[in-house]
Amino acid sequence: MMQQLQESAEYLKKHIGDLAPEFGIILGTGLGALVNELEISHAISYAEIPNFPVSTVESHSGKLTFGHLAGRPVVVMQGRFHYYEGYNMDQVVFPVRVMKLLGVKKLFVSNAAGGLNPRFDTSDLMVITDHINLQPSNPLIGKNLDELGPRFPDMSDVYDEHMVREAMVIAEDAGFTVQEGVYVSVPGPMLETPAEYRYLSFIGADAVGMSTVPEVIAARHMGMPVFAVSVITDMCTPDRIKKVKLSDILEAAAIAEPRMTLLIRELVRRS
């Protein structure tokens, strides 16, 4: 595994020359427009990179884009790998581990999620303050990669408190509110039944989605500080559940996208 990661990192280093990304950004479903704010130096399709899995979801474009955001060197994943696509957890987190080998110091993650907290609304942003992992596996199972991190990594403070507070200030200065809460990660790809939404709410989650937690676990294993934000694309409280179409999720994500982009851009600027 380490050899594969190193091969991918070496390939990328050759292509990006002296642009050493300091920050890694993973963009969720319908949330790709942040790249329009980048001064792009290189865009490398996943298919070109040795050992990289290839993205299959139509709404993801499958590129690693290098450039500057707010004047800082970043690498952006346009399109991520989900467990429900049939990838194993090693594949899901492969790019995050490669980012670490490229020298990335902090990880920023976005996703689309269903709202479980009744105070939320469609197109709200929720800064993730903690998570619950209900994926059927996780990327640390198996032989520990000692070069990357310890066998039993601590998970008592997964989401960087300083960045959470900074995000609140940025939002307030920009004139919008953001929610805070707990994200629960489920395997999908089906959405939840009303009974499942009730259950997820009962166990303490404010939003539910099908991604993020594996990548975040891998990042924390490697000691990378993490900031993550959900865009609430549909409300899942008993009185507000309706049939969800991908087009509705994309529409709700598009409305929230400029706020999410601003939040990540300004956090990168201040990092």
Ligand code: HPA
């Ligand atoms: N459930 C799970 N994942 C999701 C949802 C949801 O309601 N909305 C967007 N991603």
